[in-house]
Amino acid sequence: MITTDKLTKKFGDFTAVDNLDLSVKEGEILCLLGANGAGKSTTINMLLGFIKPTSGTAKINGLDVIKNNLKTKESITYIPENLMLYPSLTALENLDYFAGIAGKELSPQMLTDFLKEAGLQEEAFQKRISTFSKGMRQKVGIALALAKDTKVLLLDEPTSGLDPKASNEFGALLQKLKKKGVAILMATHDLFRAKEVATHIGIMKDGKLRQQFVAENISLSELETAYLDTMNYKEALS
Amino acid sequence: MLRYNFKYELRLLLRSRWIQILSLILLVLFGFSTFNGIEKVEKRKNDILTAKQQVKESDAAMLKLLDSVERGLEVSASPWTIPTNPMNVGNHHPRVAAMEPQPMAFVSTGQADLFTHYIKPTVSGDDFALNFTEMTSPVQLLFGSFDLAFVIVYLLPLLIIAFTYNVLSAEKEQGSLRLLASQPISIRKWVFQKLILRFFWLSVLVILSLLVVFFLIGVEPLEWTSTLSLLGLTICYMLFWFALAFLVNLFVGSSAKNAVSLIMLWVIFVLLAPSVLNQLGNTLYPMPSRTLMINEMREHKAEVTKRQDEILDNFLRDHPEYAINDTTQSRNFYHSYMASQKVVKEALEPIVSSYELQLHKQQEWSKKLQWLSPAIVAQESLNQLAGTSTADYEDYRDQVIGFAETWREHLMAYLYNNKPFGQQDYSSLPNFQFSYASNTTMGVSALVLLLVAGALLVFGFAVQGKSQKRGLLSN
Numbered sequence: 001m002i003t004t005d006k007l008t009k010k011f012g013d014f015t016a017v018d019n020l021d022l023s024v025k026e027g028e029i030l031c032l033l034g035a036n037g038a039g040k041s042t043t044i045n046m047l048l049g050f051i052k053p054t055s056g057t058a059k060i061n062g063l064d065v066i067k068n069n070l071k072t073k074e075s076i077t078y079i080p081e082n083l084m085l086y087p088s089l090t091a092l093e094n095l096d097y098f099a100g101i102a103g104k105e106l107s108p109q110m111l112t113d114f115l116k117e118a119g120l121q122e123e124a125f126q127k128r129i130s131t132f133s134k135g136m137r138q139k140v141g142i143a144l145a146l147a148k149d150t151k152v153l154l155l156d157e158p159t160s161g162l163d164p165k166a167s168n169e170f171g172a173l174l175q176k177l178k179k180k181g182v183a184i185l186m187a188t189h190d191l192f193r194a195k196e197v198a199t200h201i202g203i204m205k206d207g208k209l210r211q212q213f214v215a216e217n218i219s220l221s222e223l224e225t226a227y228l229d230t231m232n233y234k235e236a237l238s
Numbered sequence: 239m240l241r242y243n244f245k246y247e248l249r250l251l252l253r254s255r256w257i258q259i260l261s262l263i264l265l266v267l268f269g270f271s272t273f274n275g276i277e278k279v280e281k282r283k284n285d286i287l288t289a290k291q292q293v294k295e296s297d298a299a300m301l302k303l304l305d306s307v308e309r310g311l312e313v314s315a316s317p318w319t320i321p322t323n324p325m326n327v328g329n330h331h332p333r334v335a336a337m338e339p340q341p342m343a344f345v346s347t348g349q350a351d352l353f354t355h356y357i358k359p360t361v362s363g364d365d366f367a368l369n370f371t372e373m374t375s376p377v378q379l380l381f382g383s384f385d386l387a388f389v390i391v392y393l394l395p396l397l398i399i400a401f402t403y404n405v406l407s408a409e410k411e412q413g414s415l416r417l418l419a420s421q422p423i424s425i426r427k428w429v430f431q432k433l434i435l436r437f438f439w440l441s442v443l444v445i446l447s448l449l450v451v452f453f454l455i456g457v458e459p460l461e462w463t464s465t466l467s468l469l470g471l472t473i474c475y476m477l478f479w480f481a482l483a484f485l486v487n488l489f490v491g492s493s494a495k496n497a498v499s500l501i502m503l504w505v506i507f508v509l510l511a512p513s514v515l516n517q518l519g520n521t522l523y524p525m526p527s528r529t530l531m532i533n534e535m536r537e538h539k540a541e542v543t544k545r546q547d548e549i550l551d552n553f554l555r556d557h558p559e560y561a562i563n564d565t566t567q568s569r570n571f572y573h574s575y576m577a578s579q580k581v582v583k584e585a586l587e588p589i590v591s592s593y594e595l596q597l598h599k600q601q602e603w604s605k606k607l608q609w610l611s612p613a614i615v616a617q618e619s620l621n622q623l624a625g626t627s628t629a630d631y632e633d634y635r636d637q638v639i640g641f642a643e644t645w646r647e648h649l650m651a652y653l654y655n656n657k658p659f660g661q662q663d664y665s666s667l668p669n670f671q672f673s674y675a676s677n678t679t680m681g682v683s684a685l686v687l688l689l690v691a692g693a694l695l696v697f698g699f700a701v702q703g704k705s706q707k708r709g710l711l712s713n
Contacts, residue, residue, distance in 0.1 A: 048419070048420050050416075050419060070422045070423070070424065071422070073420060073421060073422040073423075074422040076420060077420070078416070078417065078420035080413075080416050080417070082413055083417065084412055084413030084414045084416075084417065085414065085417070086246075086250065086414065087412075088249075088250060088253040088254060089246065089249065089250070089253075093246065093249070096242070097242055097245075097246045098417065098418075098421060100239075100241070100242035100245075101239045101242050101243070101418075101421055101423055101428075102421045102422055102423070103422065141417075154420075
């Protein structure tokens with residue numbers, strides 16, 4: 001579903017993403033770990049067509065994201081670190097608007113069902129987004145993914161700043177989507193959450209994918225060690 | 239996408255109180271400016287009415303005096319005022335040559351604060367054509383009139399700028415642009431739809447506010463075709479500013495830069511362009527000195543006064559038709575004076591013509607280049623609609639000059655035939671009737687504004703593709 005082939009992005013002399021080869025299939029969750037500036041967000045920006053790659057290709061469902069930008073976005077839902085919806089619209093109205101402009105015409109009942117499925121409490125449906133916490137806004141984002149019948153979910157630091165309960169709930173929602181066959185790529189700093197939800201984990205540094213694991217084959221402590229090794233943090237910590 | 243943008247744009251505008259604020263501002267601006275315009279028109283009408291009333295009273299006194307003279311009664315009137323002398327009628331009982339305001343005159347003061355709108359041409363007065371300007375406060379001339387045209391041409395674009403400058407940049411600054419851009423939509427089309435919807439709602443507000451104000455203030459008679467022309471031109475002018483906002487939203491970037499760019503464009507189109515065109519017109523076609531012209535006129539007068547008798551003889555030889563029924567051959571001051579006036583006028587004709595020609599060239603030049611600024615196009619069209627354009631005043635002046643000639647000719651026939659003026663002659667005195675010839679180019683102006691706006695929008699769609707990636711969506 002998500003594939004990149006030697007995907008590279010340079011900003012002048014600085015290489016943000018360097019010959020990145022990725023593949024995330026249906027029902028898989030790939031968590032990309034890495035420090036700030038490792039190239040995780042740039043990769044997601046290229047998958048969305050926000051940034052043009054310097055070389056290489058990025059594909060969604062086999063379609064090049066630059067050549068078929070609008071077509072590929074039909075099957076993508078993107079949830080950034082701070083999902084900013086329209087604060088003066090309610091949760092239902094935001095969902096109706098974003099699903100609507102994406103071409104999904106939904107009945108009020110369907111909108112309600114999607115918000116429920118995303119775990120938002122019913123009393124919040126008619127409340128303006130300006131009163132929502134970050135976790136509640138992320139749930140509206142998940143509802144949008146459900147409403148769009150999304151095939152690819154791109155998440156950029158979605159759990160940063162969430163309390164453990166909200167983060168846990170968000171993880172559970174990702175598992176739900178995974179079971180529906182959604183291919184999920186999540187950029188995160190949260191090793192624990194990555195180990196919890198991912199089927200595959202990659203560690204990026206300086207734009208390169210340095211290590212990749214099948215999540216069930218590695219323990220949290222092994223992951224932590226591998227991460228610190230990759231980042232050359234051991235010396236700094238010792 | 240349009241359906242959902244339409245559905246939610248109004249909600250967003252209502253909840254952010256834009257619609258309420260704009261409605262209030264428009265009502266206040268339109269209300270005050272319309273009231274102002276109507277006050278000016280009323281003053282103009284009252285001035286004309288007062289002048290006509292004065293003429294009526296003066297005529298009544300004249301007829302009473304003539305009646306007394308004709309009945310052989312003794313009257314106490316000096317030889318310089320007694321109306322049996324046709325020149326006294328021509329000088330002391332002139333007609334009012336008034337330019338009645340048009341029904342939509344309240345829309346735009348136009349040239350009305352520069353030129354007089356009524357005049358009483360006399361037989362021996364100076365050439366009033368040179369003294370056609372109104373005594374007006376320089377402060378008022380500096381700041382212009384707060385009329386409807388001022389609100390539409392100058393202030394409405396500022397409201398549009400405030401309403402549109404951050405349609406796209408605000409999405410970025412609030413963080414919602416990334417979510418929007420991740421949807422299968424073209425951001426260009428999205429911005430276009432948002433602006434077209436804002437244009438639609440602002441147009442609705444402008445139309446409703448104007449109609450409410452017209453209704454409340456009681457604009458009578460409300461000419462519906464003129465009102466529709468006014469609304470049509472306003473909408474086209476607004477579309478031009480929305481098209482500019484579309485380009486700025488696509489090409490510039492942050493809200494602050496967008497706002498500054500749009501304000502700069504406002505300064506260029508609304509303030510600089512008219513001023514530069516005016517300056518260039520003056521430089522290319524400099525006007526002969528008015529003072530020199532007046533001096534030259536005085537010199538000619540002084541010179542002809544010295545040889546009035548000779549002039550009178552020549553005049554009557556050249557124009558025997560004036561004295562065709564004269565049996566007395568009696569001559570007095572007025573015979574010489576009127577003849578010399580004719581000579582002065584003929585002698586000054588080339589100077590006056592050169593002045594007129596330069597003025598005409600300046601105006602033609604400005605007319606050709608007015609298309610460079612939509613603000614000039616809109617202002618000129620509103621002046622035409624109100625009947626206060628330069629062309630309207632020139633037309634009026636020509637009619638007054640024609641009438642003055644008729645007035646003079648009519649009474650000169652009495653003078654040179656030495657025929658006294660009597661009661662029975664009163665009804666045949668010529669009267670001035672201003673005939674308004676609509677010279678509006680409003681249809682063309684609206685079309686040009688539409689074409690310019692259309693071209694800007696097409697340009698935005700054609701060129702924006704490359705610039706879209708210039709950082710709007712990157713962190």
